[in-house]
Amino acid sequence: MSATSTDVLIVGGGGAGCSTALHLAKRGARCILLERGQIGGQASGVNYGGVRQQGRHPAELPLARRARDIWAKLPKLIGTDCEFEVTGHLKLARNQAEEADLIAYLDVAKANGLPLIMIGGNVIHQQYPWLGPDVVAGSFAPDDGAANPRLLSPALARAARDAGADIRQFTPVSHLAHDGTQFVVTSGEHEFRARYLVNTAGYWGGAVARAFGEQVPVSPLSPNMLVTEPLPYFIAPNLGVVGGDVYLRQIRRGNVIFGGGRGQSDPDVPSSRPSPEASAAVMAKALQLVPQLAGAQVIRSWTGIDGEMPDQIPVIGLSRTTPDLFHAFGFSGHGFQLGPAVGAIMSELVLDRHTDVPLEPFRIDRFAADQSFNQQGQRHDASHHA
Amino acid sequence: MSILIIGAGPAGTRAAEVLVSAGLRPIVIDEAPENGGRIYQRQPAGFRRDPRTLYGFEAAKARAIHDVFDQLRPSIDFRPRTLAWNLRQGVIDTICDGKASAVPFAQTILCTGAMDRAVPLPGWTLPGVFTLGGSQIALKAQGCAIGAKVAFLGTGPLLYLVAYQYARAGAQVTAVLDTTPFAVKAAQAFGLMRGGATFAKGLYYIAWLRARGIRIAEGVTPLAIEGSDRVELVSWRDARGTNHEAAVDAVAIGFGLKPEAQLADLAGVPFDFDPVQHNWVPRKDPSGRTSVGGVFLAGDGGGIRGADLAEAAGARAAWAVLAARGLAADARAVARLDATLAAGASFRAALERAFPFPAKLAADMADETILCRCEVITAGELRAAANEALATLSPSEVNRAKALTRVGMGRCQGRVCGAAAAEVLAAALSCPAEQVGRLRGQPPVKPIPILPAEAA
Incomplete structure (x- = not known):
């Protein structure tokens, strides 16, 4: 050897x-x-x-x-920005409980120097007229974004x-x-x-x-992801929701990328594949956020394997x-x-x-010691945003 | 548990016939509004052209397939306008008129047919450029020609057939430009003669076209399709190296066929590379059975063999399904089908050698040619990524190239550009096309709409 x-x-x-x-x-x-x-x-x-x-x-x-500081310096560090764009991240509430969750997080953000802007129900529909009526509030993180x-x-x-x-x-x-x-x-x-x-x-x-x-x-985790054919560009911010059951963004070339729920995987092979049931469920949730996506054609779905x-x-x-x-x-x-x-x-x-x-x-x-982790009492986001 | 036949063309029809004769009631799914498949596509309601006009020499076969299917209708669960977009263990996911269903099966026979293979050329994305099969369907289904002055460019037996059909229908066929040299075809003459009537028909089309003074050039190298807003000109180099051009308003291009095998891929069926046609073909035994339990293949979707053998393969796969269900087979019928399939195979092999895939044409595509039309990626961009991959991330293959360049990532999911992309990548990496692999299938195999919860 x-x-x-x-x-x-x-x-x-x-x-x-x-x-x-x-x-x-x-x-x-x-x-x-x-x-x-x-x-x-x-x-x-x-x-x-x-x-x-x-x-x-x-x-x-x-x-x-x-990490965010390094993302800003990626071109210098590795010669490409990996299509990183500071689109802002808009986290949406679909009911009063979710809105309370957004408000509670403002203090966490403040303590960590993360700028957030709370947007109420009236303003959010003026600012983002394509949002569905179920959206009651949102919290906007101007420094966040997305990359390839x-x-x-x-x-x-x-x-x-x-x-x-x-x-x-x-x-x-x-x-x-x-x-x-x-x-x-x-x-x-x-x-x-x-x-x-x-x-x-x-x-x-x-x-x-x-x-x-x-x-x-x-344990293995396989986020279920989908992408549409290119549509006219209209969704600027990266969208999420309290609870993380759907997340959605549009890239400038027009494709809408969205995900939620889980695919299936066998990490021993390794192999993974998206789940049609999860895809159907997240389509409905995406429509709740952005109703005008109805009828848009999904061209691909996929997943992979992460550790949870x-x-x-x-x-x-x-x-x-x-x-x-x-x-x-x-x-x-x-x-x-x-x-x-x-x-x-x-x-x-x-x-x-x-x-x-x-x-x-x-x-x-x-995990071996007493279960004292997660004692901050804050509900963190269990979504599969990468 | 159900038996699911995907595709109501010649293979699917004959498969259903055998299953019904055994007292079973298969579900038959097809994307089209009616049965017949692409080759025997039925005309829309209200069209009254006679079969002879529509299908030429194949009219009797088309009528037979349609008649059989019409007789089967009460005994099968026929679901037209239905896209089978995913296959997982024991379930096929479908969508029909905006309604999604998960259809369980014990056995499925995938009769998913073939599609045209394109080799991208400068100007191939101009309006007025169609695939050969697409231009044939326009004529057959809708009674439309793709243009008034049409050039047919590519290779394969379909090239001459469609040119003949267009000329018969009254379109001006400006030129038939075959990339395969005459000598390559002549070398297969002995094997081709085993095709009997099929071979004779091919010769007839060519003779008919020549007799009417239609320009036929063999061994050409296509140069470009040009025009400002749409096709105006096609140019090529002849076998002796002289350049030519012709004014046209439409071009049909086709370089043979490739199996539509995405569902077999999602099922997990292994694929083999066919070195003559450069197709990836799902592996099956002579009866159509695959190594994946309950999944059977018949017709061109399991390897290009043409419509006649598709009928035999459909029936044969149905017998294999019956065997899998523990039902008795008609040994004589099975033996007859096996003999037909074996006899056809040698003619098919000669035909494929007579019209080999012009891999070099694809590999040599100019840097600025748009390779992936969905994502507008040029051959040069793929080559640049390949050179980078060679230095950093070797060994490379097409799925990695897709991830880095977006080639094959658009609406068609590489169904159109995948074969040519593999040639460009392999040439850039100086390795055989086989080595760069094939684009992995991902659901949906064709686009599906975002649906509200109540429809799902």
């Missing part, structure tokens, strides 16, 4: 893994990224494309704020390679261990050795953690069993926006042993 040595091994080539490779390589660390399939082939590449801070769990907001998810991970991978990272696609990992001195990761007839291991393997991050004795309740945690926030940080092992997975359907920052943070954890972003809420052993 042949062997390759490096400083850092990264398992999983989605947004988090590719940006980890990029930030490590930029600081001169040698790293190899191992991806089973193609870069960005699962959740990072097939998600909705929301670049959204509004509605996030309070624990995620510092991370999301940092198919472009981000490959662009991060390309920039990482240009900075010196070794990106290996079609390199499935069959065995992971620590031999007392370093990590030994096997792929086919090849061994990779490194002092540090970064686990950015999405749903499969649970299996990587288990290889080092850490049990994590991560019981409390809807990821695992990020140090392993509790194995020194020099770092986790970042289980983004629960909303990791796309975070990916660029996750890599920066992981590179800091590896190289500096410290990061300024508070990671305590994301610790991997939070």
Whole structure:
């Protein structure tokens, strides 16, 4: 069996893994990224494309704020903006309870420096005359937007390679261990050795953690997505709702991209496919928000596989069993926006042993201890916005 | 549990006939308002043209298929105007007049037919450019020609047939431009003769066109279709290297047929690459059975073999369905069908070798030619992505190219441009077309409307 040595091994080539490779390589660390399939082939590449801070769990907001700063600098960092556009994110309430939820979140946003504008029932229908009558209020996040998810991970991978990272696609990992001195990761007839291991393997991050004795309740999540043929452009903001059962945006070339509910998946193959029942349900919900979409032709539906945690926030940080092992997975359907920052943070954890972003809420052993997570009392958004 | 036949053309009709004779009542679904498929498409209500005018030499076969179907109507559950847009385990999702249904099945016979293959050319998106099959349907179903002065450009037996039908109907056929050189066809003459009447008809069409002074050029290289708002001119290079042009107001293009196999793909049937026609063909056994339980294929959707063999394949697949249900088969009928299918196969193979897919024409397409017309992506954009992929993300394949460039991502979902895109990508990567794979099917196989809850 042949062997390759490096400083850092990264398992999983989605947004988090590719940006980890990029930030490590930029600081001169040698790293190899191992991806089973193609870069960005699962959740990072097939998600909705929301670049959204509004509605996030309070624990995620510092991370999301940092990510948003990086999104603004993407062209400088990786040579492309990945079609990122600051469209604003308009989160809609369809009844009084949902409106109360929007109002309650204003304090969370304020505490985290996230600008939000509450829009009442009268004004919202003047400002967005195409909204359906069931919409009673909205909360507008002017800094939020959307980007093209198919472009981000490959662009991060390309920039990482240009900075010196070794990106290996079609390199499935069959065995992971620590031999007392370093990590030994096997792929086919090849061994990779490194002092540090970064686990950015999405749903499969649970299996990587288990290889080092850490049990994590991560389950597969397949957001159900659809896109219409191009229509005249009229929906500027990225739309969401309280509860997250539908999300919808229109890109400038006219296609309306929307999602909600779940597809089916078999992560062992891996394979995933959209669900006709979920598609029918989300079509009806999309029409409730924007009635004039009735009759628009859906040309494609799709899904992929992400990892979902019981409390809807990821695992990020140090392993509790194995020194020099770092986790970042289980983004629960909303990791796309975070990916660029996750890599920066992981590179800091590896190289500096410290990061300024508070990671305590994301610790991997939070489920083993008393169930004290999510104690902020805020209802966070369980939607599958990426 | 139901038996679901998708497609009421020659294969679907003969499949239904066998099932009904065994006392079963299949559900037969078709997108069209009436049965007959594309080849024996029925004319709209109120049209009174006789079958001879509509179907020419094939009139007797068309009438036979229509008669059989009409007799079957009381014994089948026929659902016209119905799109089967998704297939998952034991269920086909359909939509009809804005109403969605999930139709469970124990067995399904997919008789989904074929569609034209296009090779993009400069100007192919101008108004006035149609596919060969589309121009034939305009004539057959609606009694319309696509133009008054029409050029037929491409390759395959359909090229001469449609040109003949247009000339008979009174359109001016300006030129028939065949990209296959005469020598390639002549080399298959022996195999083609096994086709008997079919081969003779092909020769007849060519002779008829020549006798009327219609320009036929073989071994041409198409150059461009030009015009300001619509088609005005078509140009080509002949086999000796001389350039020609002709003033026309419409061009029909077609480079053979490809199976409409999206439902088989969604079912999970494996596909094989056909090196002559460069088609991806769903895998099945000689009876039409696939490796996916309950899914059977018949007709051109399971591999291009033409309408006559589609009838035999439909009946044969129905017998395979009966076997799967534990019902007795008529051994003599099955043996007859197997013999017909085997005999037809050698003629078909010769025909395909006589009109091979012009892969090089597609691969050499100019950078500025629009490759994907839905998303307006040029061949050059795909090549640029391929060069990047070669450096970073190898090995590359068409689905990754789609993700990065949007080729095949539009309304047709790559049904029109997918084959040519694969050639351009493979040439850019210096690998065989087979290696870049095929665009994965994703539901819906054709567009479906956003519907309110009560209709779903």
